[in-house]
Amino acid sequence: MKQELPEPAATGAFAERLSAVLPADTAGWTLLLEGELGAGKSTFARALIRSYGHEGAVPSPTYTLVEPYDLSGRIIYHVDLYRVAEEEELRYLGWTDLEDGLRLVEWPDRAPGLAANADLRLSLDYAGNGRIASLEGLSTRGRALVEELADTQSKD
Ligand SMILES: Nc1ncnc2c1ncn2[C@@H]1O[C@H](COP(=O)(O)OP(=O)(O)O)[C@@H](O)[C@H]1O
Numbered sequence: 001m002k003q004e005l006p007e008p009a010a011t012g013a014f015a016e017r018l019s020a021v022l023p024a025d026t027a028g029w030t031l032l033l034e035g036e037l038g039a040g041k042s043t044f045a046r047a048l049i050r051s052y053g054h055e056g057a058v059p060s061p062t063y064t065l066v067e068p069y070d071l072s073g074r075i076i077y078h079v080d081l082y083r084v085a086e087e088e089e090l091r092y093l094g095w096t097d098l099e100d101g102l103r104l105v106e107w108p109d110r111a112p113g114l115a116a117n118a119d120l121r122l123s124l125d126y127a128g129n130g131r132i133a134s135l136e137g138l139s140t141r142g143r144a145l146v147e148e149l150a151d152t153q154s155k156d
């Protein structure tokens with residue numbers, strides 16, 4: 001599905017709509033966040049994390065690689081692979097230790113193997129002064145969720 005995002009607030013609103021259709025238990029889910037520098041990947045991740053009740057800062061994981069959140073039992077891992085040069089580095093990062101959470105991954109192209117086990121891919125593209133989002137389901141449950149979200153959109 002596609003969604004026009006004319007200004008930053010629309011990116012946040014779209015993240016909130018996604019959070020409303022994600023299941024109560026998102027352990028093991030992976031959302032890939034694609035797009036050029038400044039496309040709004042972090043803006044989207046920040047809004048999603050806040051929509052689950054986080055009130056503090058949402059620091060960039062560019063240097064730490066992973067920023068964890070525990071929001072009333074919902075674990076979220078905000079991951080940024082910008083500085084990862086080789087897929088193998090994911091092992092040092094402890095990717096398999098992140099199974100208990102929802103993984104939001106910026107720059108997933110650094111580890112092409114991730115897509116095989118991911119659920120959703122959000123691609124953000126520049127469109128004039130705004131952005132356009134394309135959300136694609138990569139797994140069975142991911143595709144079902146995108147359909148559900150598209151349904152809520154058409155009822156607006
Ligand atoms: N839908 C939008 N339209 C216009 N500007 C946006 C939109 N969404 C986010 N932005 C702005 O673009 C920039 C995106 O930065 P950021 O989220 O850090 O991008 P990324 O993580 O993809 O590099 C921010 O300045 C933000 O305010």
Ligand SMILES: [Mg+2]
Nearest residue numbers: 041042043106
């Ligand atoms: Mg970013």
